[in-house]
Amino acid sequence: MKIAFIGLGNMGGGMAANLVKAGHSVNAFDLSDAALAAAAEHGCATFTDARASVEGVEAVVTMLPNGAIVKSVYAESVIGHAPAGAVLLDCSTIDVDTAREVIAAAESAGYDMVDAPVSGGIAAANGGTLTFMVGGTDTAFARAKDVLNPMGKAVIHAGDAGNGQAAKICNNMLLGIHMIGTCEAFAMAQKLGLDPQTFFDISSVSSGQNWSMTSYCPVPGVGPATPADNGYQGGFATALMLKDLRLAMEAAESSDAAVPMGQRATSLYEDFNGAGNGGLDFSAIIRML
Numbered sequence: 001m002k003i004a005f006i007g008l009g010n011m012g013g014g015m016a017a018n019l020v021k022a023g024h025s026v027n028a029f030d031l032s033d034a035a036l037a038a039a040a041e042h043g044c045a046t047f048t049d050a051r052a053s054v055e056g057v058e059a060v061v062t063m064l065p066n067g068a069i070v071k072s073v074y075a076e077s078v079i080g081h082a083p084a085g086a087v088l089l090d091c092s093t094i095d096v097d098t099a100r101e102v103i104a105a106a107e108s109a110g111y112d113m114v115d116a117p118v119s120g121g122i123a124a125a126n127g128g129t130l131t132f133m134v135g136g137t138d139t140a141f142a143r144a145k146d147v148l149n150p151m152g153k154a155v156i157h158a159g160d161a162g163n164g165q166a167a168k169i170c171n172n173m174l175l176g177i178h179m180i181g182t183c184e185a186f187a188m189a190q191k192l193g194l195d196p197q198t199f200f201d202i203s204s205v206s207s208g209q210n211w212s213m214t215s216y217c218p219v220p221g222v223g224p225a226t227p228a229d230n231g232y233q234g235g236f237a238t239a240l241m242l243k244d245l246r247l248a249m250e251a252a253e254s255s256d257a258a259v260p261m262g263q264r265a266t267s268l269y270e271d272f273n274g275a276g277n278g279g280l281d282f283s284a285i286i287r288m289l
């Protein structure tokens, strides 16, 4: 298949390389020369004009920083420029309303389009083991799946347009909340004189058990190997957790959902990020607690 890939940063670079490895012919476009040079090394054809990159392709994949950029790239360079039969996939994490707006514009121009945000970080993008949460019609999902398979270990249909983004931000809001709860519990256990390993041994098989404790323990030396064992380097950056929490708060407002715990988690991550910790793994918030 001939595929255009727009946005070859930390995530998109590895994803495009996996499409090439699967035998697809990939047209790469990015504003960054360094990103284009890396894409060329991975076997992509590089373009300095977004519209030229989508000419004659069967699919367009975008992996961009935010909703405003996604909206302008689709309006200016993809819709009306990619061939009429192309399937369009936005894998960026953006707000639900913008995702629905862009997909509606694409559909009214005759395209099949999905939102397909990912779970998994840079290592999963490079390794082709992302999980894709996909919103769109049954037809668009079936077509998108063939494009997504070489980049992921799971491709899940979340429902109509925008539901991929909805699944992503609801999941990450829950993750932010239970990470903070886990950190609080470890910090208080220690103040009460409990050894962290002993608390882990008890709570990980009791009703407090959760993913932040058993798979991503924020305490160094306790549980499986995690970013906590590496000075909170790597993993899922605090700045990206905060981005997802802010998107969740926007969605809560526009859907009139009550999210008191999500609001509290957002404000705690705002404090931690504002203190210069944006590059640390999100489990490092235990230091603040």
Ligand code: NAD
Residues within 6 Å of the ligand: 006, 007, 008, 009, 010, 011, 012, 029, 030, 031, 032, 035, 063, 064, 065, 066, 069, 073, 091, 092, 093, 094, 118, 119, 120, 121, 122, 236, 240, 243
């Ligand atoms: P990044 O900043 O490394 O990459 C974004 C790329 O988009 C850059 O190379 C930039 O030059 C390019 N770009 C910006 N504006 C452009 C435009 N108008 N036209 C073409 N290219 C343009 O970001 P990333 O970490 O790769 O994240 C991309 C998306 O994936 C974000 O929405 C992010 O929230 C999401 N995400 C990231 C991670 C992660 O761990 N990094 C995990 C899950 C989801």
